[in-house]
Amino acid sequence: MDERAPLTPVPSPAPDAGALLGQVARGDEKAFARLYDLVAPRIHGLVRRVLRDSSQAEEVTQEVLVEIWRRAPQYDPGRGSPTAWMFTIAHRRAVDRARSEQAAADRTVRIGIAAVDTPYDSVADEVAVRLERKQVRHCLHQLTDLQRQAVTLAYFQGNTYPQVAEILGTPLPTIKSRMRDGLARLRDCLSAGVTA
Amino acid sequence: MTDNVHSLVGPYVLDAVDDLERAAFERHLRSCDDCRAEVAELREAAVRLADDLWSVPPPALRDTVLTEITNTRQLTPSPAPSPAPARSPRRLRLVAAAAVVVAAVGAGAAVYAVQDQRVRDERAVAEAARAAEERIRAVLSAPDLEVREQPLTSGGRVTVASSRLTDAGVIMLAADSAPADGRVYQLWTLRGDSPTSAGALAEGQAATVRIVPGLPASSGVGVTIEPVPGSAKPTQPLDALVSL
Secondary structure, eight states, rough: OOSOSSOOOOOOOHHHHHHHHHHHTTTTTHHHHHHHHHHHHHHEEEEEHHHHOOHHHHHHHHHHHHHHHHGGOOOOOGGSHHHHHHHHHHHHHHHHHSSSSSHHHHHHHHHHHHHSOOOOTTTGEEEEEEEHHHHHHHHTTTTHHHHHHHHHHHHTTTTOOHHHHHHHHHOOOOOOOOHHHHHHHHHHHTTTTTOO | OHHHHTTTTTHTTTSSSSHHHHHHHHHOOOHHHHHHHHHHHHHHHGGGGGGGGOOOOOOHHHHHHHHHHHHHOOOOOOOOOOOOOOHHHHHHHHHHHHHHHHTTTTTTTHHHHOOOTTTHHHHHHHHHHHHHHHHHHHHHHHHTTTEEEEETTEEEEEEEEEETTTTEEEEEEESSSSTTEEEEEEEEEEETEEEEEEEEOOTTOEEEEEEEEEEEGGSSSEEEEEEEEEESSOOOOSSSSEEO
């Protein structure tokens, strides 16, 4: 394990991600290295969850981090937190990759390789973020079943809302509404600071 | 009809929309302060879903990324957001309609693959399809987009969106049903009185989205129903004519 990589999870990159991002926006490569250490494991975790393929997840994680460097000067704190900005980039890239036809072709080729490789981070995967994780889990369970399924089928598996509607056998307008009110309920619960 | 686009707010925040719906929604966002605020709030909640996920990337990735950024030029800061130009509800509806048509014909990929049969290599087809979608998206999000629509005599409608800035247009055909056996829909661009084929649909095909470079220089777009596999010049009466 590289000694520069953090070995213990940081509960949230929020505390100084904003300050680092500001320095990165001015072309500070050292600040970018620190930002990398702060957010790369979470970005990689998210991308890997959506793609379910380690080599593709690495490629996309790399693209996302370079994209964060490239677009940092355009980050506007008035429009959202640095975490939301970075994870929006990461999620969109992961979903785009998951949906591309190329990915389908690549996946079939790579299955053989993935099957023999022991994932280097199978243990690291289990290392967990504690407090926040409990909170978001608690809040997810405040959603109705349909809200929770609609939100998670889209966010974690990269399904489009018509796909989610089909999986759940529910009309499209209902799915659109459940995604919206599910997220709203999640927001209300998280901002209430409830911890389980 | 703005409500229709806005109902995508949940799917948009979850990235559960396709590219064209995303483009339509982002156009909507530009003209709606409340919607931007709602997106920002829901997005803060959505990213928390990733709280649970943690996977340390291979150490080599760090070196790769840090090397790559030294060769990657950063973007310049965005200019202060300009006041959103007024968008007519009709136009929003049409852009959303384009998204629906594209979704209906399989995100344009299948259409493009049929169109360009010289490209045999699957990988190239996939890339070409993505490139076509990118170009369609670029046209549909152009600030000077003009959208016109006409009903088809045979049932359905044809929508033409064209932008001088991008010097291209998008023709969206959504017929109620495919023509009888042995006949196909064919699209034409008109310059003065002389029609040029903008492509025929396949037999049994009732909907398509086509990008047409140079469309703003045309005086109109016509639709006819021709014998398979399409004609060099229109041989049948116009099923619809959209004047530009």
